[in-house]
Amino acid sequence: MSQIGVSPRGAERFWVIVLLLPTLLGLALGAFGSIAATIGISLFQWDLLSPAKWVGFDNYLALPENRNFLKALGNTALFSAIYVPATLSISLVVAVLLNQRIRGVSLFRLIYFIPVVTSPTAVGLVWTWIYSKDKGVLNAIITTFGGDPVHWLGSDMALYSVVIVNVWGAIGEGMIIFLGGLQAIPRDVYEAATIDGASRFQQFLAVTIPMLLPSIFFQAVLCTIHAFQAFDYVYILTQTGNGGSSLPMLVFNIYREGFNYFRMGNASAQSVVLAVIVLSLTLIYSRLNKRWGQG
Amino acid sequence: MSVVTASAPATELPTTAFLAKHLRENLWFYLVLLAGGVLMVAPFVWMVSTALKPAADQFTRDLIPRQITFENFGKAWELMEFQHLVWNSFRIAALSTIGQVVTCSMGAFVFAIVRFKGRDLLFLVLLATLMVPYQMTVIPQFIIFKTFGLYGTDVPLYLPSFLGGAFGVFLLRQYFRTIPLELLEAARLDGASLFRIYFSIYLPLAKPALAALAIFAFMSSWNDLFSALIYLPSDLEKTTLPVGLALFQRLYRAQWALMMAAVIISIAPIIVAFFFAQKQFIQGFAATGIK
Numbered sequence: 001m002s003q004i005g006v007s008p009r010g011a012e013r014f015w016v017i018v019l020l021l022p023t024l025l026g027l028a029l030g031a032f033g034s035i036a037a038t039i040g041i042s043l044f045q046w047d048l049l050s051p052a053k054w055v056g057f058d059n060y061l062a063l064p065e066n067r068n069f070l071k072a073l074g075n076t077a078l079f080s081a082i083y084v085p086a087t088l089s090i091s092l093v094v095a096v097l098l099n100q101r102i103r104g105v106s107l108f109r110l111i112y113f114i115p116v117v118t119s120p121t122a123v124g125l126v127w128t129w130i131y132s133k134d135k136g137v138l139n140a141i142i143t144t145f146g147g148d149p150v151h152w153l154g155s156d157m158a159l160y161s162v163v164i165v166n167v168w169g170a171i172g173e174g175m176i177i178f179l180g181g182l183q184a185i186p187r188d189v190y191e192a193a194t195i196d197g198a199s200r201f202q203q204f205l206a207v208t209i210p211m212l213l214p215s216i217f218f219q220a221v222l223c224t225i226h227a228f229q230a231f232d233y234v235y236i237l238t239q240t241g242n243g244g245s246s247l248p249m250l251v252f253n254i255y256r257e258g259f260n261y262f263r264m265g266n267a268s269a270q271s272v273v274l275a276v277i278v279l280s281l282t283l284i285y286s287r288l289n290k291r292w293g294q295g
Numbered sequence: 296m297s298v299v300t301a302s303a304p305a306t307e308l309p310t311t312a313f314l315a316k317h318l319r320e321n322l323w324f325y326l327v328l329l330a331g332g333v334l335m336v337a338p339f340v341w342m343v344s345t346a347l348k349p350a351a352d353q354f355t356r357d358l359i360p361r362q363i364t365f366e367n368f369g370k371a372w373e374l375m376e377f378q379h380l381v382w383n384s385f386r387i388a389a390l391s392t393i394g395q396v397v398t399c400s401m402g403a404f405v406f407a408i409v410r411f412k413g414r415d416l417l418f419l420v421l422l423a424t425l426m427v428p429y430q431m432t433v434i435p436q437f438i439i440f441k442t443f444g445l446y447g448t449d450v451p452l453y454l455p456s457f458l459g460g461a462f463g464v465f466l467l468r469q470y471f472r473t474i475p476l477e478l479l480e481a482a483r484l485d486g487a488s489l490f491r492i493y494f495s496i497y498l499p500l501a502k503p504a505l506a507a508l509a510i511f512a513f514m515s516s517w518n519d520l521f522s523a524l525i526y527l528p529s530d531l532e533k534t535t536l537p538v539g540l541a542l543f544q545r546l547y548r549a550q551w552a553l554m555m556a557a558v559i560i561s562i563a564p565i566i567v568a569f570f571f572a573q574k575q576f577i578q579g580f581a582a583t584g585i586k
Contacts (some may be wrong), residue, residue, distance in 0.1 A: 004472070005408040006479065008489070015489035016409050023402030023421065026458030030432060031424040037435035048441065094331060097324050103317070110573060111332045114339065117569045117576055119518040121537035122558045125544060126342045129551050135354045137341055168335070176580050221426070229428055232520045236541060254430050259525045264434060271430040278428055 035275075042268035049262075059269035069270060072253040079163055079249060080227035086167045087223050088216065091174025096208060098175070099182040109179075113172035120169060124236030127165050128153070131237070158238050158247040165233050170226065174219055181215030182208070217289035224281050228274060231255070250274050346555035353552040367556035374547070377560055379532045380539040387452045387535060388516035394456030395512035396505055399463030404493045406464060407471035408479060418468075425461045429521070437525060447533075451526045452519070456512065463508050466582045470504035471497055503575070510572060511579035514565060536561045 008016050042059055046052035063069050094112055098105050115123060130138050131152035139149040152161045185208070193203045209216075231251045238247040243260065245252050250270065258267030318325065345353060346367050348360040355361065371377070406418050440451040474497060482492045498505070520537040527534045529542060543557050569576050 005410040005476070006483070007410045012489045016405055016411065019401040019489070019493065020405045022398035022457060023459035023464060026460065027421060027424070030436075030455060030458050031427060034432035034435045035427065038431055041434060048438065094328070097328050100321065100324055102321050102324055108328050108332055109577075111335050113577060114566070114569070115335065116580065117514055117565055118562045119537055119565070121518070121520045121540050122562045123338065125540060125554055125558050126338045128544070129345065129555065130338060130341060137356065140356050171335070173580050176577055180581050225426065225428065229430070232537075235520065236544065251430055255521070255525070258434055259437070264438065268434050271428070271434060275428050275431045279426065282426055
């Protein structure tokens with residue numbers, strides 16, 4: 001790759017270093033230093049009060065027997081398995097509809113985007129009200145039609161209820177990414193397809209999807225990261241009286257272990273597992289993208 | 296960088312016949328979008344409806360309150376002493392925004408226009424940090440801040456913003472690259488230092504991108520629950536809006552009308568800003584999708 005730009009001379013080198021310093025510090029301390037430290041801490045038992053004690057891989061070896069961790073892992077996996085495809089497909093459909101020659105596009109775009117900018121904590125409270133078992137509007141609608149009230153945020157339903165809120169909050173972001181991708185597709189490709197007699201749906205399958213694959217893979221990576229990091233809505237919607245959760249997920253677990261119980265080694269080990277899972281999924285996506293996306 | 300624009304509507308003024316035909320041809324598109332749109336705004340509508348009901352009416356199912364009152368806002372404000380929460384959130388978000396705009400623009404300037412060995416590799420490494428989950432870095436940072444006696448203060452909430460960041464550097468670098476290099480060369484011939492060029496030429500020309508980054512940084516900080524939860528005491532005078540709302544939920548269980556008023560108070564600034572600066576808000580998110 002040939003580089004664009006100018007080569008620094010004399011005193012300019014000084015300014016290059018000064019200007020780059022915060023970014024370099026951030027990379028060294030914030031990113032790599034912290035990652036290395038997290039891995040290091042995961043090999044200790046440490047409550048921040050007494051000195052850290054070396055335990056080797058014990059924190060990791062204890063994880064398969066840690067029921068809270070397994071539950072959280074299972075919840076997070078199921079959550080992601082629903083959240084990622086749901087968010088991707090709904091935001092893709094919305095983006096495709098908004099990319100038609102229709103009116104009111106900017107109004108719709110505004111409406112779909114509002115949940116992306118509003119605080120999940122605040123909006124999460126609105127959803128707890130909607131989901132409320134006794135007086136919530138959702139159960140009011142259900143009972144009006146003769147159904148039985150549902151315990152939306154109880155441990156049986158919480159996962160689905162929380163996924164719905166997370167998807168609702170993420171559609172706008174996916175829509176914007178896909179709209180960007182769609183508008184990069186030249187119009188004449190569609191015109192050619194129309195002349196060949198392809199219906200709108202056939203065009204969607206034969207033109208839109210293949211040309212949008214890089215965006216779809218990129219968004220899949222982002223959605224997966226979001227899913228594995230889901231915290232705010234989980235915290236607000238599912239917290240129980242004792243500080244636990246009716247839907248413990250990985251990040252909620254890490255939060256409890258690390259910052260409520262101060263089991264730093266244990267929390268770090270869980271963070272490393274989380275990071276390894278996210279990294280592996282990202283690698284799988286990028287492999288798939290290489291094979292299909294640019295084929 | 297590409298700004299997402301609406302597809303072009305018909306150029307001439309539409310006649311009723313044209314509109315009717317247009318509607319008929321695209322009926323399904325409109326219906327689906329409209330149904331989706333209703334689902335997107337329904338929680339907000341219900342929020343406003345509840346907040347306007349007197350406490351005695353909060354469990355009525357009317358969408359339009361029988362009696363409209365604004366007393367919930369004043370009551371919620373007093374109960375929660377919102378002035379502290381709002382000020383804390385605002386101060387931290389403003390400092391984070393300054394940190395991001397200053398340090399990301401500095402880094403982005405170098406990555407955009409200065410040639411040096413290993414630049415592209417370094418940039419790729421920086422971008423790769425976008426994929427690192429936040430939890431991978433938060434524990435050592437927590438320990439460091441605690442060691443320096445900053446646990447319980449607001450420093451850990453804004454200080455990291457002064458160390459650049461992949462997203463901001465990426466967003467601004469894209470924009471800086473659209474500025475013609477001739478400007479830079481001319482300034483260099485006149486003997487301007489790189490800092491001068493950055494400060495007097497690049498920053499002023501990149502105002503739209505800086506605005507998009509500023510809005511993004513402000514919003515992220517304003518909405519951030521996790522950091523406030525781990526660093527700040529759960530005390531209405533010291534913490535931020537998201538934690539304050541979480542506390543409200545525990546303190547005033549089932550006082551929905553009050554709670555919805557509190558929610559509106561906390562999201563109003565962002566919503567108002569969003570309606571006025573929709574383009575800048577969306578730009579920040581759109582930038583992540585461009586490669």
